[in-house]
Amino acid sequence: MFDDFLIRAALAGIGLTFATGPLGSFVVWRRMAYFGDATAHAAILGVALSFAFGTSVYLGTLGVALAMALTVARLSGRGHAMDTVLGVLAHSALAFGLVAASFQSGLRVGLSAWLFGDILAVSQADLVVVWAGAAAVVALLAWRWQGLLTATINDELAMASGHDPRREQLALTIALALTVAVAIKIVGALLIAALLIVPAAAARQFSRSPEGMAAGATGVGILAVLLGLWGSFRFDTPAGPSVVAAATVLFVLSLPLRRRG
Template identity: 60%
Template sequence: MTLLDDFLVRALLAGVGVVVAAAPLGCFVVWRKMAYYGDATAHAAILGVAFSLAFNISVFAGVFAVALAMALVVSALDNRKTSMDTMLGVLSHSALAIGLVAVSLVDGVRVDLMSYLFGDILAVGRGDIALIWAGALIVLFFLWWRWSGLLTATLNPDLAIAAGISPRREQLLLAGALAIVVALAISVVGVLLISALLLIPPATARPFAQTPERMAILATGIGTISVFLGIVAAFTFDTPTGPTIVSCAALLFAVSSLAARLMGRS
């Protein structure tokens, strides 16, 4: 019997793999104030599930394609003079509803919607772990490669243009990385909780990070702790694992917010 034969070890490895990709990327979502952006991309994932079932392709490929398409649509709308919060809200909920309807129309396939909506991290196999970590390493390489450009375009678009960096290009690259994270996370925490994993660890780390790099590292650590505590709590109290992981992350956020207030940080 090897270590990977233990389903709790596989769950932990899968959860940490998702966090390693989601937490640093989520920092850019927080800095750009794009919470609804993550929601819209994540909710589109269920439509990707419907396409993968209908055309008999891998769930990862279907979810990635649809999440990427949604991310590109949202990026295109970002340059228009529209109320972005309203538009993203419409896209987010519409994508989720259309996806649920599409899944119900797929003939000859029994679908456990709960596993796609809230994840089933305890059921991940060795192949899932390999796919998750391969995607996580791709996202980490992308962030290492484009960190300076992404950061400059996020914090000061005018300075980025002056330095020869295209904010539009950086946003499209960010959209592609976000689509990878959504495709990775759907089996772990599900569609409805992906955006929470993107947002809560960076938001928890923000008051205690003096530099963007420290915030990304601290967010990854907080996300890893959330995964560990969530799996242990779910196993102990027999609760749904994905929501329990997010609940632990939310608890850490509450504690960090209180600590930041006591220390006079914002």
């Protein structure tokens, strides 16, 4: 019989993958891996500010992650080189977050949990937040699905079809910030982007449609969560990194499937 904390961890991880599966597919299609990294790194600054002002970590993280995502989108739209902007902001946000965290004695001791996640410490209240956040992300992506797909293919095609590419980018930005906010306690700021990208990259090998890839990425993510938790319990390894490691193994195993399709 599994312990309650393992069941809560599995439910939290599974709930998160319902958001990271379809969202990660768009991250892969749009080549936004570094964008996700910058948003996730900014989450540490949100955690530090939440501790400093005594507010909810989820709300603080969401606010800072959303501000970072909107800033990146605004600067890249003004002609700045996207990779340079993302590189500067990602590392700067992480550095300022770590510096701010060093002034919070309670946060400094448990900082590794926010960097690498602590899925085994998920509470019932955290489960509610994770599933509610994942449901909001799925609802947003489902609502804007066709517009997002069209804008991903081509901005001009999206405009001709009656979809505003900037509006679709905003929807994707909000979804990414919300996912980062609910994921930080599970896999940590340094591993969020990996959980977005790796299952989607694995699903890409055997998927024949955008919807199939989104569903496949969710399935790979769920399997990675279960395998990662099993490995963590069996070999006494960190749970968050174990989940990402399991996802990476599944990605490697998926590579031959591309040649069969």
